[in-house]
Structure formats: structure tokens, C-alpha cells
Ligand SMILES: Nc1ncnc2c1ncn2[C@@H]1O[C@H](COP(=O)(O)OP(=O)(O)OP(=O)(O)O)[C@@H](O)[C@H]1O
């Protein structure tokens with residue numbers, strides 16, 4: 025049956041792997057690699073509903089738009105919140121890939137990642153969005169699974185592959201063995217929540233209002249889970265909430281670390297809870313093989329060390345954690361056998 029469903033999956037060179045993220049959308053094309061890597065943002069003219077910009081160009085407009093332009097982030101907490109805009113964004117990216125090289129080839133088949141713990145309705149929305157964006161056939165794969173495959177973990181073996189994917193909107197913690205997820209926790213917060221922690225801290229301590237992009241820049245430059253070797257500082261500008269005027273302050277890494285700690289600790293606690301619900305044989309594999317961190321949040325300085333200390337387990341940040349999942353779809357294209365085993369609800373037309 026599977027042979028029939030999948031056909032010669034890898035014969036055409038134009039099938040696509042999509043990482044439809046809260047923060048970033050990546051498209052992998054077989055034999056070419058990642059060809060799209062753009063923010064999941066769309067600028068819409070709210071008078072005419074016309075799409076003005078998509079991706080990087082739209083992101084430049086965030087927080088700077090006049091009344092009739094709206095920048096929409098169509099995914100919230102890992103799931104589609106604005107179906108129409110998601111569909112248009114995907115259509116734009118798929119078209120871009122297609123028109124560059126493959127205009128004469130039929131519509132592509134698409135592997136697309138979904139978070140753990142999403143509802144059937146949310147799953148269906150991802151599938152429908154990909155279909156109406158031009159996919160001939162859609163294959164859903166759990167994002168943690170694709171990321172594990174991207175990190176070249178032996179997901180089909182009878183051993184534990186523990187993956188923690190910290191994205192913009194979701195943190196997925198999973199233990200994979202024999203091609204399936206054995207135990208997991210899916211949290212609807214991740215990098216965006218860390219940014220919010222910074223915004224709140226600065227508002228409460230300094231009566232200063234800063235934007236999302238500034239908060240993210242602070243997190244990336246001076247944010248950490250453990251102290252740096254050398255202290256870091258950053259000058260931050262925003263609007264004084266008392267007199268409404270621009271104001272600059274200097275922040276230290278210590279302050280930001282403490283602002284982030286509540287969310288960071290919640291992630292650590294949930295990793296521990298997941299270990300507690302994992303069968304002992306697998307826990308012993310994890311103890312030996314380690315926990316693999318992926319997604320952009322894995323880049324928070326010292327998070328690997330902190331998790332390692334809290335769980336007494338080795339922790340590895342995968343190579344290039346922001347593209348790991350998309351690269352995993354590429355490996356799936358080349359390995360039908362793995363694809364058959366890890367697919368979620370194949371779309372049998
Ligand atoms: N160097 C860094 N340090 C800390 N965080 C970082 C760093 N680089 C990127 N990030 C964060 O990683 C997050 C984006 O990661 P990623 O692209 O994996 O998310 P996503 O796949 O779009 O979201 P999701 O999987 O939740 O739908 C953002 O919150 C971003 O701020």
C-alpha cells in the first residue's frame with residue numbers, strides 16, 4: 025500500500041519541505057537545499073485587503089505602519105491563527121521557488137511540519153493551507169521528528185532520541201524511539217515569551233516602553249541562561265511612559281538573565297517532567313546519549329549548560345538549530361522508508 029501512496033517520491037526534483045514557524049518559514053527543495061528562509065510576516069492593506077509585502081520586506085514594516093497598513097503574523101503559538109494570510113504567504117513562497125526553476129513541472133508534493141499536541145482542526149488547517157497554496161499532496165510530519173532527522177539521530181532505532189525544539193511560539197519536548205514519539209510535552213510558549221519577559225521587566229523597572237524587535241535584539245545580544253564569562257551591557261531606547269518622550273537606558277546581562285529566568289525555569293521543569301514520564305529503559309539511553317536542543321531558542325547562551333546541570337544529563341545544541349527541521353525534510357525526501365514510518369495521518373486522496 026505504501027509503495028502506491030508514495031510512488032517514486034524522490035523522482036521529481038521539485039518536492040518541497042516546509043517549516044511553517046511562528047517566527048520563520050523555511051522551504052527546502054530537494055537537491056537544492058533551503059531556498060526560502062524568511063520571517064512569517066505579511067503586510068496587508070486593510071482598506072483593500074491587498075497583500076503588500078511578505079516575509080523579510082513585511083517584517084521591516086512591523087511597528088512602523090500607518091493606519092491602513094497592517095502587519096500580520098499569521099501563526100500564533102505554533103498554529104495557524106489567520107488561515108487566509110497563511111495560505112497566501114505559503115502560496116507566495118511556493119510560487120517563488122517554482123517559478124525560479126520548475127515552471128514546467130507539475131505542482132509539488134509538500135512535507136510540512138506540525139507541532140506536537142495540536143488539534144485535528146489545527147492539523148487540517150495546515151494541510152488545507154498547503155493544498156490551496158499549490159501542493160499536489162501534503163505529508164504532515166511532527167516538527168520534533170523532522171528536527172531529529174535533520175540532526176541525523178537514529179529515530180527508527182530502539183533507543184531514546186530526546187529532542188527539545190524551542191521556537192518562537194512553541195517549545196516541544198519529545199522522546200522518540202522506533203519512529204514514534206514515546207513521551208512528550210508541548211508548551212505554548214518559547215522565544216516570544218522571553219521577549220515579553222524583557223518588555224515587562226523594562227516597563228516595570230524603568231517605566232520604559234520598548235518594541236518586540238528591540239526586546240528580541242536585547243535577548244540575542246545580552247540574554248543568557250547562565251552568567252557570561254565577561255559581563256555584557258547594552259544601551260536600549262524606548263518611550264518613557266511618564267512623559268511620553270524618548271529615553272535611553274543601559275541594561276546589564278544580570279538584569280536580563282533574571283527577567284528571563286522564570287520562563288527558562290519553566291522550560292527546564294517541563295524537560296524534567298517529561299523525563300519522569302519516560303520509561304526507565306529510555307531514560308537510561310538519554311542519560312548516555314544526551315538531550316538535543318533545536319529551534320532558535322537553543323541559541324540562548326548557556327541554556328544547554330543549565331539544562332544539563334538540572335537533569336544531570338549531557339545536552340547538545342544541534343548544528344544550525346534554526347534550519348534543522350527544514351533540513352530534516354530534505355533527508356526524508358531521500359529516504360522514503362523513514363518517511364513512511366514517521367508520517368502523521370497520510371493524506372490518502
Ligand atoms: N542567538 C539567539 N539567542 C536566543 N534566541 C534566539 C537566537 N536566535 C534566534 N532566537 C530565537 O529563536 C526563535 C525563533 O526560532 P525558530 O525559527 O526555530 O522558531 P519558529 O520555528 O518560527 O517557531 P515555532 O516552532 O514556535 O512555530 C525566536 O524567538 C528568536 O528570538
Ligand SMILES: [Mg+2]
Nearest residue numbers: 045167191319
Ligand atoms: Mg519551529
